[in-house]
Amino acid sequence: MADKARSGGILDTIKTVIYALLIAGIFRTLFFQPFWIPSGSMKDTLLIGDFLFVNKMAYGYSYASCPSVRIPAIGINIDAKDICGWADGDNTRFLGAEPARGDIAVFRHPVNGTDFIKRVIGLPGDRVQVRDGRVIINDTPVEVAPDGQFEEVAEPQGPHGIRPRCANGPVGDGGTCLKEKFVETLPGGTSHSILNIGNQGADNTPVYTVPEGHYFFMGDNRDNSSDSRVPSVAGGVGFVPYENLVGRADRVIFSSAGSSMLFFWTWRGDRFFEALE
Missing domain, CATH: 1.20.5 (Single alpha-helices involved in coiled-coils or other helix-helix interfaces)
Known part of the structure; x- marks a missing residue:
């Protein structure tokens, strides 16, 4: 017995x-997918170590709504297409809703399927160009206003030990890393912070016409972001299909400045339930 x-x-x-x-x-x-910010491409809106939940109801559902499970340490690599590949290929969504310009969204990279988080800059049919670091949408430069400097400590950040790039040149460990800070206002009135490090190749681009059913994304840390300014076949992101959207990020739940979100003593006290703009 x-x-x-x-x-x-x-x-x-x-x-x-x-x-x-x-x-x-x-x-x-x-409903919601947890997401931990691994890189500095969205500073200072999102910091390395921010933890948030992505709202999957915001844009409806596609194959990309299925989770990918990747745990390299034990050999697990299950892609969303392995589970929901039957829903891939028509660039549509169930209960779909269009993202708004200025949304912060998680999407699957069009080539390698990795989850990225960036800001929606160009909508279907838009003509988008970057000239001298300034975004031009449909032949009209967006409004940009100086907003001081963004400061951070020059040290390895997050579990990958990423060192920040600085506008004030190479900075030794423990020094103050500076970037120029601006407020950018997109057509429609959405305003958000962007950062500038210096003159970069991606500060000047051709004119891109966003295809129907696709979106143009950029990181807020403009000189430290792999995004739609470079085609996916050339190592960037390129245009992102509608069906590749995962969801919208609205709020940081908490944030860790350490190498693990479990190290509660490294949590940033000023970022609990921080609303995103």
């Missing part, structure tokens, strides 16, 4: 774990 009870207890535990995983998978697929 004891062996039978023990066997039944193990079976009940396995069932509970399976049910919990199924519920978590359904929740993540339909």
